[in-house]
Amino acid sequence: MIQIYHNSRCGKSRECLAFIEQTGKEFEIIMYLEQIPTFDELSEIINKLQIKPLELVRAKEKVWLVNYKNKTMSDAEIIQAMIDNPILIERPIVINKNQAVIARPLENIKTIL
Template sequence: MTTIWHNPRCSKSRQTLALIEEKEGTPNVRLYQDEGPTAEEIKVVLTQLDIEPRALMRTGEALYKELGLKDQNDPDALVQAMVDHPKLIERPVVLKDGKAALGRPPESVLDIL
């Protein structure tokens, strides 16, 4: 089953969801800002994407700057910031069969569908 960490207010997230629905039907939609992922879930996604925590963060968010995360170099602290503030997670994240893809651009998820 495909899962999307979705924010319905985000155009890229909506486009990615539509692409998944077109290819596979209705995925499991997780409104990640309402039901935030755990630190372990984020770490699994980071491993699947083969990226560092900052690469999964919305560094342009005012909250990122307010929390002083630019100067934070501890990966666990960055993961915890995403747990505490799911708004900081880049979206959408698509998960399927032990693989993950970031829907930026939306077509980038096609490799795992």
């Protein structure tokens, strides 16, 4: 089943959800700001995305700029920072089985559907 890690306050995330709805495929919405992923879950998502944890961080968020920018951090520490502050997780993330994309731009979704 397709999963979307969604933030309803984000326009790009809403566009992504609308796109998935139009496919007619079954999907699950994960409101990641409320259903915060565990360390293992977020690590698995990062592995599926085939990126480094830092590439999933919203580096312009105030929380990042104030608390983490310019600090030397391990991958584990970056993942923990995203768990502690889920607003730092880039969105929307779409997962289909063992594949995942950050749907920015929206066309990225087509590569896994």
